[in-house]
Amino acid sequence: MMQTETFRREMPPPLAPRPLNLPESVETTLANGLTLALIEDKRLPLINFRLAFRSGDANDPAELPGLSDMMSHLLTEGTTTRTSRQIAEEIERLGATLSVGSSSDFTTIAASGLSVYANEILELVADVTLHATFPQNEVDLARENTQQMLIQQRAQPTFLASERMAQVMFGAHPYSRISPTSEMLDALTRDHLLSFRDAAFLPNNAVMIAVGDFENNSIVAGIEQLFSEWKPADVSTPAFASPPDRNSRVAYVIDRPGSAQSNIVIANHGITRTNPDYFPLLLMHTILGANASSRLFMNLREEKGYTYGAYSNLDARRLAGTFRATAEVRTAVTGASLREFFYELNRIRDEAVSNQEIANAKSYLTGVFPIRIETQDGLIDQLVSIKMFDLPDDFLKTYRDQVNAVTTEDIQRVAQTYVQPDRATLVVVGDAAEITEQIKPYSETIEFYDTEGNQKAVGSRQ
């Protein structure tokens, strides 16, 4: 081994900082109420569109969970002038993409491609938005294939954990449902899809975001022309039940005999996306479990070798949220992993984070911020969040200041408010015969379920 050269002994200082030019969006509202947010980005001959609606899975009727999801899927399966196959062939022949996705709080029609085809792409976006017909044969096919997906997703331990977690944490609130059900698929009709679409897809309930190599004037004119027939109407606001209070720690074991690992999720109620505690919680989450240098990863993986990765999750949505800690660990160390999880959850509450930790977390969040908006897709996803969660218009501009303003005291305050180990919901998907005794020291109450979601009397193997 060579002698160490002196300059290698210390981490090198950074070079001079380089400026970040944040792109500014130009906004306008059409006569029918459709808001446009546009960013001219001439670096590459590309274009991205997102037509986002303030209606998502949470708007599903209670008896039809998954309706928004099925409607989104079927939107590109036929219009008054195009068959499913024609839509797929036309968009792919442009080398472009067109997809529709429904999340808890909003639905997005996303399209992207070469900017020379901006008009053709936009015309297809308008067609599926305004003229989808939900042909009966496509509804039936989607119904059959989704029934099969319901079977397959029960083989995925992460699905089983998320399903139980959502049901326990959200109860009668619509966030409790994360998938269509077999009964819903049996009941689903074309009329359900049409009326759901008609209620959700209103211009005054939507924002059209475009980023790319275009001239604002011409893109506004193009959108105005294509969407001129679209009429506004009153947007109905459903009343949502509150998520249930969680007053004690309860464990829920989903018995998966022979499972090679235990999937652990520990959850507390969290915040909505616009809660003023968002930035303090974001800093706390960064220190506790957001990445591979956070406490949970360093402890459970790097020190203990229990897992391939352990993380926390700050899930803040429009109506409610959770704060979670998760890992997949080998069966034999399920109990030992719970010990480390609760150690870390208590530590972030009981002890102030160090000055170095908070400085590191701020440096991380402000540093990765420009990486997130390096691509048009990254930038437009940020704009979708801003619009759909009603974040301030200057959110991107002030993001780094907001991060830097958080104090050690703020972090301990939100940790003590939102991290509540004594009220935690503990979900473990694994081999009940192997893990029940390991879980008992960490929860007086344990409920058992099978992989179909049915409660069982005991956790022993049948």
Added chain:
Amino acid sequence: MHSALKSLVASPKTFFQLPPRGLNRSTVQKTFQVPHTPIKQFSLDNGLRIVLNEDHSVPVVSVAVYYDVGSRNEREGRTGFAHLFEHMMFQGSENVPKAAHFQYISNAGGTMNGTTSSERTNYFETLPASQLPLALWLESDRMRSLAVTQENLDNQREAVKEEKRLRYDNQPYVNGFLRLFEMSFKNPANSHSTIGSMEDLDAATVEDIQEFFRIYYAPNNAVLAVAGDIDETETLALIEKYFATIPRQPEPPPVDVAEPPGVAVNQDAYLDRLAPVPAFALGWKIPERRSPEFYALSLASHLLFEGESARLYQKLVKGEESVVQMQGGIDERRGPSGLFIVVIPKPDREGAQIRDATFEEIRQLATSGPSEEEMEKLRNNLFNASVRSRQSSLYRAQQLAEFALYDRDPELFNTDLQTYLEVTAEQIRDAVAQYLDTEDRVLLDIVPAPQEAAPAAPQEPGEPRQPTSPLPQIPAPPDEAPAGAPIPTASQPVIESN
């Protein structure tokens, strides 16, 4: 000033003209110009190859270090070593404490990861542009002075085993894919998995790992690529400072990935304790990357199974409604490569009938070739993918490093598109006829096994969920909500990052 640096390539400027569109379209023909990515290539006296791409659009820099070692370099009884070693590279070096690599990068506002495939092991980070020295310091310190200790080895062996349990042993279908590789390839260098076997991982000693480091982690066996908001002169000076004194090592032993003709096994079944419904996979052995046949088959695969307008999707999922999900992919290698299709049939449908329909569609393509509309689709997809992907500095750094490592020609980043565009419909037709429309292929049935009847541990060992995707050092943090039911995919290699 840069005595050890030799400029190797001057970058020409290249433009492309979008060919005329199909006659049945009323739209006017559009011209199209693919922006040229400026590339500079250098090398140090110790053999380290360097590729730079200066781009000031965002104040971000990506650094990628590619080592010419992957599972193809592993011998029998030592499977999984390249990947286990990738984990060791995050365990500290002379001036960087154990596990501090993650901390240094995160605390500087960056992201990083490492992955292992059959072909190479890569390490990469994206940082604020001002933090370039940090990335070079970290990468050079572990290249010159990795700390290989028993404690680190034992810990990372456990992390790798958890990775194997998470991504293979606890997932339906995934372990079955090992069989596909074993059935396709006769040469053990090609047929074993990147994750390796638990036995071989257990057998790894500190001495094995130290020897592996000496042989493969040498500057003359690596490429360093830097892309983003950099100054060329400043960057070269930093690279020379940190890397020039790392000694060259003897060249690693040659790799033999040659394959005798024909697949190893035509047909097999795999009992899967976790699979809820039956599935089957088809596999073909195809020529190496960047061969004329590979370009043609890569485009053919797009027509067969990429997107909802693809021939097999339209025939099986839509037309016949016989298939719930299907995916395909290409396992791109420097030697004999693979093309795969994975199918989940509907419950009442026979696999044999679906396979016949698949073979019939392949025969159609092998007989009539692609239509003019399909050729237009390919051209536009090539343009869009080429332009879209280069927005990311990390993508640019990785691609530049890969072309420099495999081909000693990073300018392929700009010129490879032209090679794809020049492939004709006849070449696609003929390549499909020769390599896909043949009985020399692999069929694997994945059969749900009753839990009681199956062994407690799945059959050893497995290919990854995406059989051809590299194994990442850091798993992605969990998503907000789970995706729908996933199908095991056989897509092109996907670089995962944290």
